[in-house]
Amino acid sequence: MSSGSNRATVLVVDDEPEVADVYALRLRGEYETRTAYGGEEALTELDSGVDVVLLDRRMPDISGDDVLAEIRDRDADCRVIMLTAVDPGMDILEMDFDDYLCKPVEKADLVAAIDQQLQVQRYDERLSEYLEVTSKLALLEAELSSQAVDDNEELQELSARAEELKGKMDQTIDEFEDMEAAFREIARHPG
Template identity: 65%
Template structure:
């Protein structure tokens, strides 16, 4: 794992080589960037030297969900940002990703999401969990109607967990100026 943003290794995983190459091209001046054209190639490459994985969810050989599960099963200490055209649904609640962005993703949003994950890695696990939980809540609130969310026990549990984590981290969050604003400024769904 690298200590600075410039030394960070980002692995872009997409079965469409052109898509992976475009993201890698956008990021190469800021991070060490590698590509894997599919889930199987990603699993062959993944180790603790990869700081952030940009992971497509829908791939024909080994899907992003399976790659994500394998990353966590292997206990690889990388941050995972799902970048996908798959609209989020309630299934994301139990998925162990760190962030979820819907394609197409603008370069500024991509860089902000990666930098956020690199910063979170330097702090304690509560901040990482807070970012994960609030990302899921933002996605669900953007995708579902308030009526659909109202009374959903899993969503209520996520909201309670976010509140608890935020209360526990007041001191840690003071290190991040306006973290909530910065977090909300990332466009997670195309407009």
């Protein structure tokens, strides 16, 4: 989540200002929103505070496909949902987006898609932290005597944190079936 706020930040990118503004307006009650009216502006606006990018493909200055490639080259810590009138073709196999929605998209479907990406993002963060914590524990447990491990308060806290993270991941895995069902219910293509 973006710093300074409990709400996620969504960057809406479309070269048609009225389209970008309509989607941003629809989302303002749920998220912090920003708009960019083209690919170049999107790359300027993209910073560590952006959690999800809604990205149009067909833009005159820099295409959404090229913006997506640049976002991935920067290793930006955000999820990207293509939100476009371009019907997907075989070319999408090579694209590194997180979801693809064809315009027009109803607010409920858009919010559901964004929420799913935020859930995935939170899970990824937990997995990274879990692997970091368990790696440290394994290294220290291999180096120290079992008595030293048992007597070390910091290691006990680290072990408790590993268990807490594991529990959260198990809960997320249990929720996966519900998430998958909700994912399938989102209308990705009108009609």
